Amino acid sequence: MSEEIERAYRKDEEHTPDEVVDRFSVRNWYIELFPDEYDEIRYEVNTEDWVSLADYFKDNPHGGLEELMLDKVVEEPKIDKSIIGKLKSSVKVPEEFKFTDNMTFYTMLRNIFRGKNILVTGPSGCGKSSLGKILADITSKEYYAFNFGDTMNPSAKLLGDTKFDKDSGTWFQPSRFVSAIQSNSFVMLDEVTRDRTGDLGNILMPVLDGQKYLALDESDKADTVEISSDAFFYATANIGREYLGASHDLDRAWKDRFTGGIYELDYLPQSKEMELISIRVPKIEEDDARRITEFTKKVRDLYKAEELNVAVSTRMAISTAELVVDGMTLLDALKHTCLPFYPVQGGDDTERVRVLQAIQSMGE
Secondary structure (H helix, E strand, O other), X not given: OOHHHHHHHHHOHHHOOOOOOOHHHHHHHHHHHOHHHHHHOOEOOOHHHHHHHHHHHHHOOOOOOHHHOOOEOOOOOOOOOOHHHHHHHHOOOOOOOOOOOOHHHHHHHHHHHHOOOEEEEOOOOOOHHHHHHHXXXXXXXXXXXXXXXXXXXXXXHHOEEEEEEXXXXXXXXXXXXXXXXXXXXXXXXXXXXXXXXXXXXXXXXXHHOOOOEEEOOOOOOXXXXXXXXXXXXXXXXXXXXXXXXXXXXXOHHHHHOOOOOEEEOOOOOHHHHHHHHHXXXXXXXXXXXXXXXXXXXXXXXXXXXXXXXXXXXXXXXXXXXXXXXXXXXHHHHHHHHHHHHOOOEOOEOHHXXXXXXXXXXXXX
């Protein structure tokens, strides 16, 4: 019991009612005397403290609670013992990434815990790839990234290649992918819709489903690599009319390999995108961050109305903020970052003019 309460108790001991015999009756008595204070903050203390606290507040109705130095305990908190509940209580949402709904983050962590593959779709520049690296860091898995759009030889990328030298003769060099899937790894399959051959997806089918193996060739007696139970697969896909060289959707069989783990990310609401810009570019002025996000929203609304073929990405917004911090005016930074995505095509400058108008509406 604090000194203040102890002094008050000794001074006003005769005010303690005879019927107060336990902490529950004391608490009820206290509620009747001081309902406002009890509603604001509750204490779990012994009987003597309840009595003296009630006496203290009876004679000091405007006294604060902070100086009394009592432990604040209202009731036993309910503990969520589910997987997602435990994750919420032990892992904070990363500041460097913003979610429209934080439950998206926790269900992703749950999928990693359960070994359920994740597929993230969404527009370019909304953070799909950077999110993969963040999740790998949080889960302490070794990070490997494989881009589906940068190869014309899928088998060499995923399986390996035959090598030759005059001393050793012919020998097989396994790929980096083969090494990755045999360890406690976070394997990012980036831009899977940009696989122009279709072969990458076919090779990966038995890797991603319950078979959990990788065949190193197509023969009946092919050597196989067993997938580690600690290897996790995270895929990203750009789906939409503006992505040249990308399929407009994913094969149903491919989607089935990610059942329960398919997430559709979109660009952030303006307030959250402002927060993200402020975190990624700490020196940006709040007003500049606000105007950048007003511009991105305006252009994205034009894209949704099919008046533009390309939207402004979060990546472009962050690049604009970096240019402003380094000394470029906001309008010039927007022009420098965004106009190359809206070229004049065949003499038609309609889209470029609309974007210029949106930039100019930001003013200086």
